[in-house]
Amino acid sequence: MEHLVDDIELVRRAQKGEGAAFDVLVKRYESKITGLVYRYVRDTDTALDLVQDIFFKIFRNLVNFKGESKFSSWIYRIAINDCIDHKRRLKVRKEQSLNQIQEYGYDVADERDEANIEDSHLAQLEQAWVRRAVADLPPNQQSIVVMKVYQDLTFDQISEILDEPVSTVKSRLYKALSNLGSVMRRKQVIEGGRT
Amino acid sequence: MKHLSEEQLIDILMNEPRDAALDQHLAECPPCNERYRLIADGLSVAEAAEPIIPEMPRPMISHAAFRRRTWLKRAVVLPLAAMLVLSLLGFGFQSDQDGFSVQFSLLGTQTTAANHDARIADLEQRLLEAIELNTKLTQNQMDSRFEAVFQERDQNLREFSTALNAQIKGIELQNSENMVDLREEMLQEVRTAANQGR
Ligand SMILES: [Zn+2]
Numbered sequence: 001m002e003h004l005v006d007d008i009e010l011v012r013r014a015q016k017g018e019g020a021a022f023d024v025l026v027k028r029y030e031s032k033i034t035g036l037v038y039r040y041v042r043d044t045d046t047a048l049d050l051v052q053d054i055f056f057k058i059f060r061n062l063v064n065f066k067g068e069s070k071f072s073s074w075i076y077r078i079a080i081n082d083c084i085d086h087k088r089r090l091k092v093r094k095e096q097s098l099n100q101i102q103e104y105g106y107d108v109a110d111e112r113d114e115a116n117i118e119d120s121h122l123a124q125l126e127q128a129w130v131r132r133a134v135a136d137l138p139p140n141q142q143s144i145v146v147m148k149v150y151q152d153l154t155f156d157q158i159s160e161i162l163d164e165p166v167s168t169v170k171s172r173l174y175k176a177l178s179n180l181g182s183v184m185r186r187k188q189v190i191e192g193g194r195t
Numbered sequence: 196m197k198h199l200s201e202e203q204l205i206d207i208l209m210n211e212p213r214d215a216a217l218d219q220h221l222a223e224c225p226p227c228n229e230r231y232r233l234i235a236d237g238l239s240v241a242e243a244a245e246p247i248i249p250e251m252p253r254p255m256i257s258h259a260a261f262r263r264r265t266w267l268k269r270a271v272v273l274p275l276a277a278m279l280v281l282s283l284l285g286f287g288f289q290s291d292q293d294g295f296s297v298q299f300s301l302l303g304t305q306t307t308a309a310n311h312d313a314r315i316a317d318l319e320q321r322l323l324e325a326i327e328l329n330t331k332l333t334q335n336q337m338d339s340r341f342e343a344v345f346q347e348r349d350q351n352l353r354e355f356s357t358a359l360n361a362q363i364k365g366i367e368l369q370n371s372e373n374m375v376d377l378r379e380e381m382l383q384e385v386r387t388a389a390n391q392g393r
Pocket of ligand 1: 197198220224225226
């Protein structure tokens with residue numbers, strides 16, 4: 001869909017301090033970015049926090065945007081990097097909590113986990129393992145799955161967002177999918193052995 | 196013809212524009228077919244896991260809100276920092292029934308702040324500027340350090356995974372070929388057993 005005023009024009013005006021221009025850009029991308037982030041983190045509160053954070057980064061760094069890439073690619077890049085950073089921080093916290101289990105003999109984050117388990121029981125138990133499989137992918141493989149499979153972006157778009165050659169993007173998708181395929185095989189073997 | 200590369204298999208799977216010879220090879224080459232089936236299964240796992248986006252409240256984002264946020268930060272953090280620095284310099288802060296007053300007690304002299312309004316205002320201004328500059332510099336430094344750590348980690352990971360991937364690729368191909376051989380052998384055995392049973 002073509003807009004009456006293109007992104008670059010709005011960016012230029014926002015850079016000069018025109019608040020209304022910034023707000024139009026926010027309206028234009030807010031739901032796309034929210035969708036992307038939710039598909040990555042799968043949690044409403046976390047997604048909303050991250051979206052706030054992402055747009056604040058865009059607000060602060062807008063003066064540095066020189067237009068080497070499309071504006072949409074630039075904000076997608078900020079968003080995906082934020083998601084990846086979030087996942088890294090979460091991993092560090094998980095490792096710390098594992099250490100705590102070893103140290104104290106119990107998990108301080110137990111309550112939350114229990115809530116999650118109950119939630120997946122009530123939701124589709126069948127869906128739980130596929131969700132876990134995707135969430136367990138390395139962050140940069142998960143981001144390609146989100147962008148290609150869920151957001152339906154083209155390989156060229158993803159390549160511009162990540163500033164990496166198309167071949168790298170494709171080979172990373174291959175790795176992600178073969179990892180997921182292997183999880184499925186393992187599950188089939190285990191279930192085959194049980195029956 | 197060489198076996199299909201990862202990118203070529205992805206092109207077929209994701210229905211990207213490609214040379215028809217690739218599909219031809221896939222149809223005729225069991226090892227490539229094995230690899231293709233693995234990523235096709237992977238795609239179905241990814242699709243089954245696609246999150247349904249729930250109704251969410253609109254995030255409160257606007258130029259005005261962000262400006263307030265930056266302003267608030269300055270309005271709260273900087274005066275607090277200024278008070279700290281001023282008190283280190285020998286200014287005393289007092290709050291009594293007459294309100295809030297500032298005293299300067301350097302070198303043992305006690306003079307009410309009213310006489311030094313201009314000086315204090317000037318000092319305060321310069322301190323605020325220094326603190327602001329310092330905050331910015333610290334933030335930049337922290338950012339760039341974090342960035343450097345992440346980059347180094349990414350670099351190491353990249354090198355490691357490139358080396359690992361090269362090995363895995365070899366093993367994967369070998370495995371696909373072994374699987375095909377194994378299937379052939381098993382079929383052969385079943386056939387022999389059937390013939391003997393007759
Ligand atoms: Zn082949």
